[in-house]
Amino acid sequence: MGAVNPVDAVATGTAVDRVDRVPKQDRSRATRQRLLEAAVACLAEHGWAGSTVAVVAERAGVSRGAAQHHFPTREDLFTAAVEYVAEERSTALRALFPQGAAGDRRAVVAALVDLYTGPLFRAALHLWVAASNEDQLRPRVTELEARVGRETHRIAVDLLAADETRPGARETVQGLLDMARGLGLANLLTDDGPRRERVVAQWADLLDAALG
Amino acid sequence: MGAVNPVDAVATGTAVDRVDRVPKQDRSRATRQRLLEAAVACLAEHGWAGSTVAVVAERAGVSRGAAQHHFPTREDLFTAAVEYVAEERSTALRALFPQGAAGDRRAVVAALVDLYTGPLFRAALHLWVAASNEDQLRPRVTELEARVGRETHRIAVDLLAADETRPGARETVQGLLDMARGLGLANLLTDDGPRRERVVAQWADLLDAALG
Incomplete structure (x- = not known):
C-alpha cells in the first residue's frame, strides 16, 4: 500500500489520474444534480415558457457555461431533470415499504397518489x-413518459401484490x-387534499376487493 | 297581423326596434359562437402561449375590433370559450341518454371518459x-373548473343512477x-385508445358492482 510511484502511475495511466479525477467527478456530479433539481x-x-438554461443555472448557482457543458440544449436539461427526479421518487417509494407492503394496500395507494401531487x-x-x-x-418526452410510466406500474404491481395473471x-x-x-x-x-383523501380511501377499498 | 305603424312603434319603443334588432342579435350570436369555437x-x-385574441379573430374570420367588442381581454375570450364548449359537451352527453342510461353503466362510463379525450x-x-x-x-379558471366539475359530477351521478346517500x-x-x-x-x-378501452371496461365493471 506504499506511495504511488509517479512514474509508474503515468506509465499505467491510472493511479495519479484517479487521485486527481475523483474529486472532480464528485464536483461534476454535484453540479449536475443541483442543475437537475433547480430545473x-x-x-x-414558472412553466416551460419561463424555464431556460440561463434561469436554471442562476438558480443553481452554476455558470451558464458549466450548465451548457452538462446540458447542451434546453430539451436535454429539462427531460433529464424530470427523469432524474422521477427516479429519485421511485427509489423513495420503494424505500417506504422495505419489507413489501404487508398487505396494507391503503397505505400503498396513498403513497402512489402522493407521487402525483408534488412539484x-x-x-x-x-x-x-x-x-x-x-x-x-x-x-423525447413521449419516450420519457412511457419509461417512467412502465416503472411506476411495476412498482405499483409489486407493492400492491397484484397477480397480473388474473384477468383484469x-x-x-x-x-x-x-x-x-x-x-x-x-x-x-x-x-x-381533503376531497382527495376521501376518494383515495374509497378507491383503495374497491381495489383491495378487486385484487383479492 | 297588419303592418306595424312606425309612429306607434317609436312611441312604444318595441316593434321596429325588434324588427331591426333580431337579425343583428343573430349575427352577433353567430360571431360570438365562431370566436368561441376558434378559441x-x-x-x-397551439397552447396558451400561441393563443391571442388576434390569432383567434383571424381564424374565425372576424375583425379584431369585433372580437374585442365581444371579449375585451384575452382571459375573457378563453375562459368563455372553455365554458361554452364544456356546456355544449354536457348537453351532448345528456342527449346521448335521453331516457336515462337504463342501467348500461359501461356505456355511461365510456361516454364520460370520452369527454376527456377530445380537443x-x-x-x-x-x-x-x-x-x-x-x-x-x-x-377565473379555478372558478370555471369548479363549476364545470360540479356539473359533470351531477350528470355522472344521474346517468350512473348512483345513490349518493350510500356510503362511498x-x-x-x-x-x-x-x-x-x-x-x-x-x-x-x-x-x-386501445389501453384506455381495456381500463375503462375493467373499471366500469368494478364501479357497477360498487354502486349496486
Whole structure:
C-alpha cells in the first residue's frame, strides 16, 4: 500500500489520474444534480415558457457555461431533470415499504397518489403540455413518459401484490394510476387534499376487493 | 297581423326596434359562437402561449375590433370559450341518454371518459396549466373548473343512477371522473385508445358492482 510511484502511475495511466479525477467527478456530479433539481423547481413554478438554461443555472448557482457543458440544449436539461427526479421518487417509494407492503394496500395507494401531487408532477405536467405543441420536445418526452410510466406500474404491481395473471388485475392497477394522475391535475389550482383523501380511501377499498 | 305603424312603434319603443334588432342579435350570436369555437381549437393546437385574441379573430374570420367588442381581454375570450364548449359537451352527453342510461353503466362510463379525450380537454388542460402560473388567469379558471366539475359530477351521478346517500357512492363517482381526467392526460402525447378501452371496461365493471 506504499506511495504511488509517479512514474509508474503515468506509465499505467491510472493511479495519479484517479487521485486527481475523483474529486472532480464528485464536483461534476454535484453540479449536475443541483442543475437537475433547480430545473424541476423552475418548471414547476414558472412553466416551460419561463424555464431556460440561463434561469436554471442562476438558480443553481452554476455558470451558464458549466450548465451548457452538462446540458447542451434546453430539451436535454429539462427531460433529464424530470427523469432524474422521477427516479429519485421511485427509489423513495420503494424505500417506504422495505419489507413489501404487508398487505396494507391503503397505505400503498396513498403513497402512489402522493407521487402525483408534488412539484415533480407539476414539473412533468408542464413538460408534457409543452411537448404537445413543440416538435423538438415531443419525441423525447413521449419516450420519457412511457419509461417512467412502465416503472411506476411495476412498482405499483409489486407493492400492491397484484397477480397480473388474473384477468383484469393489470387494468385495475393501470386505472388506479390514471386516477392518481387525474387527482394530481385536480390539485393544480387549488388544494384538493381533503376531497382527495376521501376518494383515495374509497378507491383503495374497491381495489383491495378487486385484487383479492 | 297588419303592418306595424312606425309612429306607434317609436312611441312604444318595441316593434321596429325588434324588427331591426333580431337579425343583428343573430349575427352577433353567430360571431360570438365562431370566436368561441376558434378559441378552443386554437388553445388545443397551439397552447396558451400561441393563443391571442388576434390569432383567434383571424381564424374565425372576424375583425379584431369585433372580437374585442365581444371579449375585451384575452382571459375573457378563453375562459368563455372553455365554458361554452364544456356546456355544449354536457348537453351532448345528456342527449346521448335521453331516457336515462337504463342501467348500461359501461356505456355511461365510456361516454364520460370520452369527454376527456377530445380537443375540449386539451384546450382546458392548456388553460389550467397556464392559470397555474398566471395570476390574472388563476381565479377565473379555478372558478370555471369548479363549476364545470360540479356539473359533470351531477350528470355522472344521474346517468350512473348512483345513490349518493350510500356510503362511498359519492367518492366512487368522483374517483371515476378523476380517472377519466388522468386518461385524458395519458392521451395527450400518444394515442392511448386501445389501453384506455381495456381500463375503462375493467373499471366500469368494478364501479357497477360498487354502486349496486
